[in-house]
Amino acid sequence: MKRRNIWRGLFVFALFALVLTGCSGHESLNVLDPSGSAGEKQLDLIKLSFLIMLGVFAVVITIYIYVLIRFRKRKGVDVMPKQTHGNTKLEIIWTVIPIILLGILAVPTVTTTFDLTKIAQDEEVVNVKVTGYQYWWEFEYPELGIKTAQELHIPVGKKINFEIHGKDVLHSFWIPALGGKVDVIPGRVTNVILDANKPGDYQGKCAELCGAGHALMDFKVKAHSAEDFDKWVTQMQAPPAELTTDSEKRGEEVFQQNCLGCHAGINQSVPGPDLSKFGTRDTIAGMLKNNPENLKKWLHDPQAIKAGANMPKIDYLEEKDLDALVDYLESRK
Template identity: 55%
Template structure:
């Protein structure tokens, strides 16, 4: 019995140690514990405040429990029950007032910060971005710039960005942990949130609401650059060339016009049921999760469901020669732009 108890304790200790080690794993750009903007900073401060209060309460209760455990344990030679003490008005008032005071300490900054984050800014005060969530990708529109794009969200540093979020299908949630959030995207309704990146960098975003088979793969990337770099990106995206350069790419363009343009746009032409592909070759990831290279693109076009289960892109059952032509054409859709940030 004793050895079984020791085995259980060793197993518990191993699990606790492994849990502690695993907390250090993960992507630092996908963590609310590394805030990189004023919204994330204020939310992180609230987390530290509440954690500190809860840790303090736990410590006091634990110390009192240990004191009572030792002070009032059964003594050697003791018979019968010890003297019973019932009721203490002073103690009852203290342990009623203290939690009330602690709740006030947490509630006041929480409500204050909550109202501040609820503010909505017009285009004179913040850049406007419309976000539409789809199963399982993200669409970004810059209404004042006339830009539609997908998966890669470019924003200028040191400037508020007012997001208007909605959904094209089911409920999703827009979340950029290092910048703040999250907020639900509801079909047929709009929610609003503002965020700001204080320094250049690449920050990961996720869908934080279970939304279907590929929910875990519904990622996007935020690229925060200075204002000059952002303006350069916007200008080059709007003037991007979509003219194919090789004969194979010209064949791919014809395949695209015949099979793909109803759902996907390149430049100002095409549908919006699928991601805009104007700068597809400039993105580091395909479908938000795959390395952006010809081999992975060929696999995606061959069988999208095998690569990202549950997504809404149908298998067009194209022959390999047409897929090769499409890969060539889409591989040329690149803007001459360097954001100056390390690749991820």
């Protein structure tokens, strides 16, 4: 019976481990497969800490098993093992060893932390101002005159200096494939330097519980080759495309009447993201695929999609005006 219970327990453990293998999610969320120099250095620290913990576990479990076997209760033997309580030499040993292990981990951790904030004087850097809101992210490129939301574009092989601001509550800026988490605190500016060593799409997240919509406060990171990044910059700096259809022109009127107060554009201090290049984005609110059908759902009831979102419902428009507004926003490229 005991043997059967052991095998049953092993089966349950193996099944549980198999289920957990599906928790890694998208490849871009895997901190164990970094795509940037900061992530690679932090992975080295993860490996070092894991080896230290594995060594401690091996020693402790070896002593534990030895004691279980050596001092097990045996028939006819009732001898109390030698007591070591108050042994100064032993207490010094198991106090000094953890200090040494913490020192081995602390020195590279501190040096790496400072190293990740350094930029060579002759190194070309892209500066990005990041602002965290409930529940979306704004990305501004001061030198390039570009402001966008929910989609961060960076060139491969260049350091990106993120200047991070908080607008309302605590957030945490995190791109798992590129580097570790950074606190976003209202009234305080924090900086982090990251880069990507290969083109691709990466997932960004808020890693601080910030309200009802926290789980959906995602953003996309698009790492481009230098040539493709320059093309994106040119596209973003160019004036929006001219309106070509009556529906788009009507949509502009609807936008000005209903949306302009919160989405005035790059040079205005407004509570909503800049939508002047909305049609270039792959997603709506950082989570829905950008297409007319999803955009209509979002405009009609944002809170039904992202709980706690500050954007009000636009459920009072006539169907033709809502369609016109959608056409106008999708034309902003």
